[in-house]
Amino acid sequence: MLKYKFLILSGILLGAVYHSHAQSKQEKEYQEEAELVKQEIWGANDPVFARTDIPVNYNNESAVIIAMKVTLGADKTRRQDNIAFTLHERIKIQDKAALENYSEFNLQKLKTTGWSSSVKLTSFMGIRVIKPNGQQRDIDMKDAVNIKDERNDKKQKIAISDLQVGDIIDFYVRTKKEASSFYASPDPLDYSIGEKYPMLNFSLNVTIDKRMGVSWRYLNDQQSELKRSDDKDNYVFSIHKSYVPKVTDERWLYEQRALPTLRLAYNGLKSNEITNGIDEERIQRFLTYEIISVNAAYPTISSIINGFPDLLADYATRTGIRRKDIDKKTIAELAYYYIRYSSLYKETSAGTSIEVGQSRKTYYPREHYTANAFRQLLIRYDIPTELAAAVPRRVGTLQDVVSLDDLNYFIIAYPDDKPMYCFMSNMLSFPNELPTQLEGQQAYSVLVSGSSREKANSFKKITLPMSTAEQNTDAEKMNVTFAADNLQQISIDRVIRATGQYRYNYLDMLLYEDMLNEERNNLHVASSRDQDLMATGSFKKRAKEFDVAFSKARKDMDETVSSNITSEFGTKPTAVTHYKVAEQGLEKQNKPLTIQESFTMDGFVKKAGNNYMLDIGKLITEQISLTAEERKRTYDINMPFPRLASYDIIINIPQGYQLEGAENLNKSVNNETGLFECSTKLEDNKLILSIKKVYKHHQETSADWSKMIAFMDAASDFNKQKVLLKKM
Known part of the structure; x- marks a missing residue:
């Protein structure tokens, strides 16, 4: 769904390698092949791509996709997989919104990925x-502007000049991928049929060399819609649809659970079988025997495990x-934090580049690695342990699996009579807290100790727990004052306390340096910071490099704070006078992640004669305002997690003024799906607001969309509320 996923994805569908030597020769070869691709696609004379008329019943659409054709070919030569993906689309622009969407294209033209793969x-x-009068103009891709021009990473953008409402734009993207290693798993195809605009003609054609093998599923549609055929050398999958309606449910939509979706995973060099997905027996075999056997591939596991007794003794x-x-x-929780520290916070190679900025905090460990580390460590302390696997909600269910890579793997420990879920997704992960994508999902689990028969007999299907809205909170306290010499400027002192899944929303507000220091202090590790960063001995010069990088990251945080305030309130602060992470919330038993901010804002107060009007509703940050189209819902609603946001706001009324209109702020909408409520009181020349917004579940049916609209509209309406500061 949505064409832009094909144009801007990095390193999966769009990208290319560009070697540093003989660049001019490489560019020449590239241009020669580009010309051949152009002749192949535009020279095909496909009649659906010659059409220019639009049925009258589509006249009021923002745009109409006249034709979309997606083709994928996969084959292999010797020890190399070759995959070619092509998107060809012809669309008529019918209003300014669509014109803006198609007036510029981004393309990652060249890229090199991973030495090992x-x-x-x-x-x-x-x-x-194509103009309405039939005049046709080809855009010269040599006019594209480089927005990134590095040795192994080249990105471009190109603006479409003189594009106007009523024009037709016809474009294609061809991507070739060559994976020349046994360990390079070909990217899977997950294609969901449905776009932002209606389609008159859609086709999907996939041809896969029989030597590669493939696992496939076709979801959310009649199986007869998928045509399968085998010739001597290839497996062929094809889908053709006419008059595909537009998809307006873009918010909280899991495409693979709602739209007709073809899922393909290539076996590549490992197998030439064709299967309809991965069955339970295959998953059981992988969990019971194969994951545990990959232990030898991770030699650092033993060094991590051997260091844990010292931590326990301390x-x-x-x-x-x-x-x-x-x-x-306690042992299980300490083991979790110790493995988190060892696998995510510490440097693992002195040859790696210095990275302490925002991307460092998105690092995640290999699931097999942490699962094996937990398994071995917990067995040493006689803690019963299971290995589990589940499918992320966005992918679907256990019945939708096409590859073992679809599954997330983790440990379930039983230090007492209750299970402890040990999944490590990033530096903020807690023991006994699952990632949002796994909450409520079905999973398979198997014991990791005992005989082969005992393990096999322990294999079972379980349902993973769900967090509640009360466990995932964003509680904000704000104290608002008016500048004495300029009542049109306000100062906001703000404290944010986040718990559960809400903490991840503030990951960009934390500094890796501070997180590392707290992690080390919490665990009381014996090593030095520089030892953890592999900046000692022959690599001691790295210590100064880290100091410089840490300093830069701290300085860059000023822009992050200002940018986040702008995004939340819809207005850029005139100044940020204070910012502090009072609590990083790295351990479950400690205080919530707590951030303190002070900043000044213009634009919230407007002068009205001798009086002033305060946009008080804007203080709860921007709320969802649904369009007319969004009020109609076809598909179920899939949100990240149940959540509760609360705002306790104190408005300090300036001397010589009285406040009017506060009584209009009191409201309460509460139903099975969520609530929004606000209560107010005047006390000591202060207006005190208590506001709460709750999404009670992570998923709602489309039939309950009207109930969600009720409380979301209440929040959106509050966003527009104003109160009057009347001069006495």
Whole structure:
């Protein structure tokens, strides 16, 4: 769904390699192949791409896709997989909104990825504009502007000049991928049929060399819509649809669970079988035997595990508890934090580049790695342990699996009579907290100890728990004052406290340096910071490099804070006078993630004669305002997690003024799906507001959309509320 996913995805569908030597020769070869691709696609004389008329019943649409054709070919030569993906689209622009969407294209033209996988990608693009009078103009891709021009990463954008409402734009993207290593898994195809605009003609054609093999599923549609055929050398999948309606449910939509979707995973060099998905027996075999057997591939696991007893001994010394008396739940939690620190916070290679900025905080460990580390560590302390696998909600269910890579793998420990879910997704992960994508999903689990028969007999299907809105909170307190010499400027002192899944919304507000220091302090590790960063001995010069990088990251945080305030309130602060992360919330037993901010804002107060009007509703940050189209819902609503946002706001009324209109702020809308409520009181020349907004579940049916609209509209209406500061 949505064409832009094909144009801006990096390193999957669009990209190419560009070697540093002989660039002019490489560019020449690239241009020669680009010309061949253009002749192939535009020379095909496909009649559906010659059409220019639009049925009258589509006249009021923002745009109409006249034709969309998606083709994919996959084959292999010797020890190399070759995949070619082509998107060809012809669309008529019918209003200014669509004109803006198609007036500029982004293309990652060249890219090199991963030394170990030896992946080479090459992409080509062609754009053609057809005027209402039939005049045709090809856009010269040599006019594209480089927005990134590095040795292994080249991105471009191109503006379509003189594009007007009523024009037809015809474009294609061809991407070739060559994976020359056994370890390079070909990217899966997950294609969901449905776009932002209606389509008159759609076709999807996939041809896969029989030597590669493929696992496939066709979801949310009649199986007869998918045509399958085998010739001597290839597996062929094809879908053709006419008059495909537009998809307006873009918000909270899981395409693969709602739209007709073809899922394909290539076996590549590993197998030439064709299967309709991955069955339960295959998953059981992988969980029971194969994941555990990959232990030898991770030699650092033993060094992590061997260091844990020292940490446990230090804990016993600090707490005065004999080591043998430390309860198993404490051991399991300490093991979790220790593995998190060892696999995410520490540097693992002195050869890696210095990275301490925003991207560092998005690092995640290999699931097999952490699962094996937990397995071995917990077994040493006689803590019963299971290995589990589940499918993320956005992918679907266990019945929708086409590859073992679809599954997320993690450990379930039983230090007492309750399960402890040990999934590590990033630096903020807690023990006994699942990522949002797994909450409520079905999973398979199997014991990791015992005989082969005992393991096999323990295999079972379970349902993972869901968090509640009360566990995922964003609680804000604001104190608002008016500048004495300029009542049109306000100062806001703000404290944010986030718990549960809401903490991840503020990951960009944390600094890796501070997180590392707290992680080390919490665990009382014996190593130095520079040892953790592999900046000692022959690599000691790295210590100064890290200091410089840390300093830059701290300075860059000023812009992040200002940018986030702008995004939340819809207005850029005139000044940020204070910012502090009072609590990072790295451990579950500690205080919530707590951020303190002070900033000044213009634009919230407007002068009205001798009086002033305050846009008080804007203080709860921008709320969802649904369009007319969004009020109609076809598909179920899939949100990230149940959540509760609360705002306790104090408005300090300036001397010489009285406040009018506060009584209009009190409201309450509460139903099965959520609530919005506001209560107010005047006290000591202050207006005190208590506001709460709750999404009670992570999923609602389309039939309950009207109930969600009720409380979301209440929040949106509050966003528009004003109160009057009347001069006395």
